[in-house]
Every structure is written in structure tokens, then in C-alpha cells.
Amino acid sequence: MLVRLLYVSRAVNPEDTKATQSILDSAREHNLSNGITGILCYGGGIYLQAIEGGRHQVNELYGYIVRDQRHKDVALLHYEEITERRFGGWTMGQVNLAKLNTSIVLKYSEKPELDPYSVSGAVSLALLEELMLTASIIGRA
Amino acid sequence: MLVRLLYVSRAVNPEDTKATQSILDSAREHNLSNGITGILCYGGGIYLQAIEGGRHQVNELYGYIVRDQRHKDVALLHYEEITERRFGGWTMGQVNLAKLNTSIVLKYSEKPELDPYSVSGAVSLALLEELMLTASIIGRA
Amino acid sequence: MLVRLLYVSRAVNPEDTKATQSILDSAREHNLSNGITGILCYGGGIYLQAIEGGRHQVNELYGYIVRDQRHKDVALLHYEEITERRFGGWTMGQVNLAKLNTSIVLKYSEKPELDPYSVSGAVSLALLEELMLTASIIGRA
């Protein structure tokens, strides 16, 4: 059974870009063999990640993520059983929010900075769709 | 939480074009930092304004607007919680109704002059959509 | 409040083309200042007219039309409150049914002659839509 899970979290050391890189590295390493795909947006000390895959695998990974000390305030935004993946093209695509045109973020937020904590999960999901449509997701760090 | 608010009002000095210009100036000044976007239509002594942004910010601004002595008969036409902005491209776009092709206005009104007071808020919102589609909104005064 | 009204009637002197011309003349004269738009189809002794505008103005005009001695058997076919006009481009567009390709009429009628008396108002409205799509409406007599 395929599921899609979306969560937000706060980086413990927002300035530490190596942390993000190492997360992406281990994500790409593990995800391939577990059938996990998705995208990770980061910037302004926020992580917004969508994860797709088997229900078992996604939950196992989410268990690791919840325990991961590199971030905190992990909060589920959206979870659903799906028929087909939407982010199937990325083992873990990345979006550097700092490099993004702020108007994309503003379209879905109160301020030009991303704040998924203050909006419905549907809004954050809509932002991810927009990122796909505007080719803002890259496959390599 | 993002909201969209639409209201109509009557200018106290319809002839005073400086008033409108100064409103637009202060709008553009304040809105950017408050994450407010929208458009302001004026002409024939009428203001029709759409405001989008965080629920708190939009209500704070609406509080100022209701108290503003440059216009009167402020009446809400539409208010809704939204997932994405529709007027996100304008800190405060403007439409000079006097320069507009009257047929656009007539399409939504009894007479070729704008009269949002006499119609449902849905009609005024439909007019704003048409203004976007026909590129009638300009970003600078 | 905008409304659209559709009715059918029978000309008292079907052969008198001047009558139709004078109706169109006075329609164009009065409608502009009353914010009325619409189209008038005639032919085979039948008038089929759509009128759009403010509810008050449309009813006032319909009061005159009902009393007009140049036609009889005036029968409402459709009436609805609308958000936007569909015939906003014509002070009173005209369609000479005699000059029309009969297949357009046949598509909505039992015989190639127009007979709105025998069908639902929805059918007559569909015919008017088709006349717009096929550019059969002209703006001048």
C-alpha cells in the first residue's frame, strides 16, 4: 500500500549547511533500496519534506526522522493512501528555499518566508505542486 | 491562515485624485512588510478593493481602512479563507475605472458605471477576475 | 441585480418589415441609457428576444413589451438572476431567421421553422448560444 506523508520541522542548527547535505546524502543512499521517493525543501531553518512509498517503509523512515537530533518540532501536515506517486522521479529531490523566487512562497504564505506551522497541510501540499510545475526541484545537491 | 477580503466604499472627495495617489503610496509602503497583496479599483467616486494576506494582518489593515476619513460607507462584499493568493503579484495593483473599456463594467453591472453596492459580492469578485484576464491591472500609478 | 429574460411572441403583421425595423430602432435608442442589452430574432412571424439588465429596468421594459400592439401571445420562456451578461456586446443584436442556415434552427426544433412555443425555454436558450457561436448575430439592421 502506497502512502504519501508530509511533515515540517525546525533545524537545530539552521546555519549548518553540511547537516542538510548529509541528510540528503543518507536519504539518497537509503531511499533507493527502500522504494522511497520525495522532496526536501529547506531554508530559513525550516525543513518541509514529502515522502512517498510503501506504508511500512514510510513509517519506518518517519520513525527515524522523528528521532533524528538534527531537527525538532517535527509535525505531520498531511498523510494519505495513494494510487500513484507524485514525486516518483526523485529519490529525494531538493529545493533550496533561499534560492527560490519569493513570490512562489508568498502565494501560499502570510509572509515571503515559509511557515508551514501556521497553515493547513493542504496549503503546503499546494506549494509543493507549484514547485513541481515551476521546475524548482533539483535532483542533485 | 491566508484570507481574501473584498469591500466597497465611497470617496469623501471623489474629485481629489491626490487622495487616491496617497492611498496607493501608503498601501505600497505598508503592504510589502505585512505580506499584504491586492488591487484597488477607483472611479466614479467608488473604491473597490481586494486584500489578501494573513488573517491577522488583513484584519488589522481593515481596521485602519474602516476608520480612514478619506472614504465612507465601507461595506464588506466578500471574505474567505484561501489556500493560495489570486492577486499575489501586486503589492497593491490599481485599476482606474475611468480609463477602462465600459463594456467590461457593463458585463457585471446594471449601468456602465460600477455599483458594487447593488450586487452580490460574487459579482464584484467576477469583475476582478475579468480585470486580471484582460490585463487591466497596472502595478504603478 | 442583473437578470436575463427570454420571451417569444407573434407579430401582428408578419409581413411588415418596417415594424421590426422600428422596434429595433427604438430598442437601440432606449436600451443604451437603461443598461439593457440583448438580441432579437425574427422571422416566420415570430419574435424571440433575450433581454439582460438590472431587474428593475428589464421588468419595466417587459411591461412595455407586453402592452405593445405590434405583437401578441407574448410568453416568457426563461428568467434568471445572473452574475454576468451573455449578450453584453449588443444594445440589441439582431438575427433575421429567414437568412439563417435552416440547419441551425432544425438542430433545436421539430421543423426547420422556429417554434419556441412548443419547446422548453432551455431549448430556445441553447439556440441563442449557438447563434453566438456561429456569429449569426449582427449589430446593425
Add this chain to the structure above:
Amino acid sequence: MLVRLLYVSRAVNPEDTKATQSILDSAREHNLSNGITGILCYGGGIYLQAIEGGRHQVNELYGYIVRDQRHKDVALLHYEEITERRFGGWTMGQVNLAKLNTSIVLKYSEKPELDPYSVSGAVSLALLEELMLTASIIGRA
């Protein structure tokens, strides 16, 4: 083809209760033989009438009503083709709005007085439904 028509008008002599009685008398006389049913609400100088029957008969009657000198400002509120009558039980039921509990009127109006001119036809139709549910319609004067 059955239709339902709803209109509002203003009595020319609001105080003249005989006028209303004579209208109801002639309504009951004519309607029976023409297959017309409906209800007539009056009070505060306003007539609000729903008429059901064959499309031809309803339009013929509406032609008379529009021309009737006892009232003015006749304005259509609603018109639709129907499968079954809703007021089939009354040749012409009556509702004296002055004797009505004002809270019924207030539920559908801005003020406790009936003003169908200022609202959508759907609102006036909803009021008539409420009058039926609350057994406010009487069959005899």
C-alpha cells in the same frame, strides 16, 4: 408545460382593502377554469404572488396582471418550468402579511416588513415555502 411564476408589485391604494378582496374574488373565479393555482400575499402596500399553471395560461394571466391599474412596479422574481405544482391546493390562497408573526418575515428580510424588491427571487420563494410549512396560507378571505 407547467410553469411557476413569482412577482412583486406595489398597490396603488394600499389602504383599499376592498381592492384586495375584489382581486381575490376575480382570481378565484378565473383561475379555476384556467387551471391556475397559487397564493397571494399582501400587506404594507406590497403584493407578492406565486402563480402556477400551463405556460400559456400563466403568461396570459401575467399579461392581464401587468396591465392591471390597481398596482404598479410589477417585477418578476422567479420563473421556472416545473414537473409538479407546489401550490396546487389553492385556486388562490391568501396570506395577510399584517396578521403574520413578524419573525417569519424577519427570517428572510432585512427589516420585519416584507421587501421582495431588495432581495433575490430565491429568498422570496423560500419565504413562501415557510408560509406553507407554518400553515399561514388560508383558502378563503
Add this chain to the structure above:
Amino acid sequence: MLVRLLYVSRAVNPEDTKATQSILDSAREHNLSNGITGILCYGGGIYLQAIEGGRHQVNELYGYIVRDQRHKDVALLHYEEITERRFGGWTMGQVNLAKLNTSIVLKYSEKPELDPYSVSGAVSLALLEELMLTASIIGRA
């Protein structure tokens, strides 16, 4: 045109029960003649009020309320054009949230205290519906 407006605000002096009483008094005094109906919930320093009536009257009243110094942080939660009133039975019904069974509030809130600022307007509206169903609204102070 009837509208319903729902807003939340914070009392400036939460302890001052006379303020609430005087608000209710003036509400009952003015609302009757303006065709305004609604309910006012208060408690924990929060006002949550629903107002129904003509669009003009509701907006005029809301203008006063926004300017009223007895409360602050006035924020619109819901606004819609309506066919019929839902709170038509109260010139201004009242609900003392402190006297309410907390489980009613908890059903719609994160904590047993009311916090309309943190939820969608639809949630607060649902709470008001529940208050009606559970007969929690009283007509006199």
C-alpha cells in the same frame, strides 16, 4: 441583501462584567430597529459574535464595533450572503462561556478554553450551531 458576519475580539478589561452587560443592553436597544439579530459569546476575555441583517446595517454596525474601545484585536472569521437567518430568534442572544459545559468547547478547540484566533472560521461557526442545538443561548442577561 441579508448577510451573516462572525468575528472574534479580546476584551480590554476581561474582568469588567458590567462592560459586557452594557454592550448587550445597547445591542438589544439598537439591533431591534436595525433588523439586526445574532448571538454574543463571552468568557475568558474573548468575545465571539455572530451578526445577521441587511448588508448595509451589518456593515454599519461592524464599523462601530471595530472602533469600540472596550475590545481589541477584532478579527473577521466568516462573512457570507444568506437566504435566511439562523439566529433570527435573538435580538442579541448571549452565551456565558464560563457557565458552559467545557466539553462543548473542547469538541471544537485544542483546549477547553475558546480560542477562535487559532482555528478556521468554519470551526467557530460549527460551535455556534452546537450551542443552538444544545439550547445554550439565552435571550436575557
Add this chain to the structure above:
Amino acid sequence: MLVRLLYVSRAVNPEDTKATQSILDSAREHNLSNGITGILCYGGGIYLQAIEGGRHQVNELYGYIVRDQRHKDVALLHYEEITERRFGGWTMGQVNLAKLNTSIVLKYSEKPELDPYSVSGAVSLALLEELMLTASIIGRA
């Protein structure tokens, strides 16, 4: 923002009924002050729990639960933003699946033993609804 979360897990020591009791005790202790409500079903070595409350509080609790060593294979089944709670009447209601009429379980499962791992989250949610309708939830251990 209220959310509802449903997950399944496997007890590490299925026979240890004290573990379940101590879970229920600490649940009832913490949940009240955090505005958490819900129900916990156990039996056959399986926990099936529904949790409702603020998005922040539910996620915080889920973080603890994921890390809790008394169970394993924690898997999300359902997560949604809600307008009102469904299990608002229980700080943490309990259902001892062993004492349940097996036909209730069979209605939603392949075998008379509960196995939420093999079915869609919607099925497990439907079972919980049935448990409410059949008064199978008790408030005290």
C-alpha cells in the same frame, strides 16, 4: 488547528496487561492537560489508537509514542485536519478487543482477529465508528 491521528502498533510483551494499564494511566494523566482525547483498542498483541487534539499537541504526543519501548512497528493509518472531535468524550477511552463480540471485528477484517496492518486506514476508522455506535468503548479501566 484540530487533527485526528490513527495508528497501529505491536506490543513488545503482548501478555503484560500491566503495561496496557500503565499506558492508559499515563495517557489519562497527560491528555487532560494537553487537550488530547481519543480511544485505545488493544488485544491480540495489537494497539490501535485514535488521538485527537491540537496539531502541535498531537504531534508531540505521537513523537513520544513512536519512541515508546513498550511497542514497536508503529504505523500511521490515518491523519486529517478536523473541524470537530469525534472522540471528544474520552480522555482516552478503552476497548479490550478480547472482550469484544468477534462479529464486530470480522465485519471489517479478513479474520476475527484485528489486523489493521493489512487494510486501508479507512477500514480501521470505520471499525472505530462501529465501536462507538455499539457502545463498546469504556471510560475506565
Add this chain to the structure above:
Amino acid sequence: MLVRLLYVSRAVNPEDTKATQSILDSAREHNLSNGITGILCYGGGIYLQAIEGGRHQVNELYGYIVRDQRHKDVALLHYEEITERRFGGWTMGQVNLAKLNTSIVLKYSEKPELDPYSVSGAVSLALLEELMLTASIIGRA
């Protein structure tokens, strides 16, 4: 494949009550063995009949009926493939329209006399439903 067919016709000798009786007799005789059920309404020189059964059998019977010299102007009103019969309780139920409360007929007609020729098949079908609800159908002549 089950179908339902509804048609109307005009009796050649409206006064000949024996004709109707003999039709009902032969209907009851043949229908049983052919799996045909339905109802036959007659009165005012009109037959309105609903026939249900296998597509083949209904068409075979309709072939006979079209050719039957006792009536003319046979016109289909409604035909549909069905999952279940609605008139399954009658080999051929009968309704003597002359004995019917005219208000039932009036509810669906312009005049208190039945005239299925002038209305949509949906209207005649709605009348038949009403006849069932009001127990107007009898099983024996």
C-alpha cells in the same frame, strides 16, 4: 434485461367501457406468462400505460399495442433499462381517471384532465408515482 416503457394513446371509442375491460382482461391473461407487469390509466378518452418486463417481451407487446385498432396516436413517453420493477405488484393494475380526485391530476397538468401529450414523459412518470403513493391503483376491474 429489464425495461420500463410508458406510452399514451387515444381510445377510438372513448365511450366504449367494454373495450377497456377487454383490454384489461387480455392484458392480465398474457402478461402473467410473459413476465409483464404494469398499470393502465384510462379516462377522458386517454390511455396512459406503464409496462415493465424483459426487453424482448416488452417490445413484442408494444408491437401488438401499436397495431391495436382500439386506440390511435400511440406515443412513447419514457423508456429506460431498469434494475428493479416499480409496478411489480400488478399483472396490470388499473386506474380509472374519472374516479380519481382531480387534484392529483391537476398537480401534474395544466387542466384537471390528464393530457400526457402536452408534457414531458418525466411528468407523466411522476404522476404514476403519486398514484402509487396515494393507493389509487386497483388490482381488479
Add this chain to the structure above:
Amino acid sequence: MLVRLLYVSRAVNPEDTKATQSILDSAREHNLSNGITGILCYGGGIYLQAIEGGRHQVNELYGYIVRDQRHKDVALLHYEEITERRFGGWTMGQVNLAKLNTSIVLKYSEKPELDPYSVSGAVSLALLEELMLTASIIGRA
């Protein structure tokens, strides 16, 4: 009132191509003056015909067709009141099923031969739509 009727039948002399030609000839002769349009498919001893026009005219023609000795087993497949014709372009278009690409037929049938007797009327109607889309209908024999 416009209707569309679809039926199937079996030719009495499947090999007699003159019969089909003479049917088409008389169809084209009569249909024009009766406002009848449609298409006739033949082949493999089967006729599948769609007829559109006034309810009266279509029923009159169907009466003739049912009695016509050149075919048998006439069975209605579909009948509905319509707002606009779909086959309005053909007095009686023709489709020689023998010349058709069998894959079109197979798409809607169990075997590559047409057998409307064994399928729902909706299937046969879908086949006719496909014939239109693939320009398989010709106007002349």
C-alpha cells in the same frame, strides 16, 4: 418536443440489398418534410437506426417501422427527450457495417459482428457516437 429513438431489427431478407436501398430512399423522401433526421446502420442482417425529431413525428414513423414487413424483431434500445439533435446533419445517414473496420464494432461488442440485442442501449448509442467521430457515416447511398 424533440426526442431521440434508437432501435434494432432483423432484416427478413438479409441478402436483399435493394430492400435497404428502397428503405433509404423512402426515408430520405419522407423525413425531410417531417423534420426527421438520423442514421441507419445495416449489415449482417441487422438494422440499427437512430431517429430524431418531434415526439409526434418520431412516434408516427416508429409506428410505420414496427409494421414494416421488410424486417422483424424490432426492439427499442433507447428513447429520450432531447434539447438538441445529434444527427441533425443527415436526413438519414447510412453506415454499411460490412464496409466498416471491424475494430470499431469490436470495441462495443462481444464479437466483431454487431449484436445490439445482447447489450444495453447505452452501448449501441456509444457505437453511434464513435461512428460520427470516425466519419463513418455517409450522406448518400
Add this chain to the structure above:
Amino acid sequence: MLVRLLYVSRAVNPEDTKATQSILDSAREHNLSNGITGILCYGGGIYLQAIEGGRHQVNELYGYIVRDQRHKDVALLHYEEITERRFGGWTMGQVNLAKLNTSIVLKYSEKPELDPYSVSGAVSLALLEELMLTASIIGRA
């Protein structure tokens, strides 16, 4: 994953009532341990059976049934993934069609004898629903 499967078949020896009894016996024996529930209708040489349970178990059983020499012409009528069982109360309920009021069968069939081969699976499913509503299913032979 729960599924429901419906099929029809023809008994090889329609007169052999012991065969049916032995089928029911082995059904009740095996189904309990496999989590299979359902009902079996027989009569007139026809079996109509609904089977519910895990997808794997239902398919395994259907594999045996297809191979079973006591019947032939096994044909699937309906198959769907379900959230909850409809026949969960019967290990294998039985319906002796010969003892059934024929009007129940006639409601869904061309003739008073059951013939699921000639109708859509939806019709047979509707018949089973009716059997439940009319308490025609018995739990013991």
C-alpha cells in the same frame, strides 16, 4: 484486503438436493476458519452465491468452486474491494429460491424464475439486498 465476489452457476444435477446440502455443510466447515462469510441461493437448477472475506481467501475458494464438478457455467457477476462486509452474519446463509415468494424474484427478473445469466451483476446484487431486508436468509439448512 476485504473483497466481495458474486457468481452464478448451473447445478449439474438440479434434482439432487443432497448435493446442495453437502455444499452447505462443507462451506460452513471451511468458511469459519478462513474468515469467509456469504449466502448461497439455489433453486431451479441455479446457484447464486455471494462470498466475502480476505482477497486471498476468497480467490482460493473461488478457485475450488470453479473446479467443482457439481456445477458448471460458473460466471462472475460482481467483484469489488470493500470496507465492510454486508453478509458478515452468515458463515454461509442459505436461500431456497423455491420457497421464496416469487414476487421478490420477479422484481429483479424478466420471469418469476431467477436468471442471473441474463442481467447485470448490479441487478443480482440488488436482489440479494432485498433478500436481507425481507429476512429471507436462514442460517441453518
Add this chain to the structure above:
Amino acid sequence: MLVRLLYVSRAVNPEDTKATQSILDSAREHNLSNGITGILCYGGGIYLQAIEGGRHQVNELYGYIVRDQRHKDVALLHYEEITERRFGGWTMGQVNLAKLNTSIVLKYSEKPELDPYSVSGAVSLALLEELMLTASIIGRA
């Protein structure tokens, strides 16, 4: 009556490519004359086959397939009555899953290997649609 059936099975000798070839050969031989169309996907020891045709023919074939010793664990995934075929262009199209871009499979599966046993039939059907859209089906072995 047309139906579509989808099932999955496990090859008894996954390595035996001749088995698959001989299945395809006999499929193409028999299907043409039985009006069967469809596609067969194989790879990784799995068969996933869609079969369309008359209800009788499809069931007869499925009876053979269930008994076929070259595969096991035959499990129905989807079955529905259809108006038109979707795989009408192939007597039995084939898809060698080993030659497929794994990303197509991954889009619908937990892992890049096909596992229809673990997902809803709707997912497998969606995969087949994708195979059509991406022209992955070939007509010859």
C-alpha cells in the same frame, strides 16, 4: 454484455520463457475467435493480465486460466461490466516487465518490482493505463 477482468498470478517456473511464449501463442489463437482482447504483463515471476470480452467468454477463459498448471495463486484484482473495451486493439498485447523503465512500475508500487498482490486492483489498473499511454504494449512476441 462486455466485461473487463484483471488478475495476477505467479509463474510456476519463472525462468521458463518458453512457457510465456506458448501462453501468448495459444492466447492469440483462441482469443480472436472468442472476441477476447487484452494484455499480458510478465516479469519477475508475475503475470498480470487484463481480459475483455463477452461475460460468457471471459468467464470461460478465466475458468481455463484458473486451472492452468503453468501458474498458481491466481487472484482476481478487478472485474466490471463495461460499455467499451479499453484494450480492443490487442488480441493479447504483451509487456515484458523486465524491459520496462522501472520508474513506470515504481510510480504504482512500493518497490521497482511489480507486486499486484499487495495493492488495490485500482492501482494495477492505473498501471495498465500508464503502459498504454507510454506505448509500452507490443502486439507481437
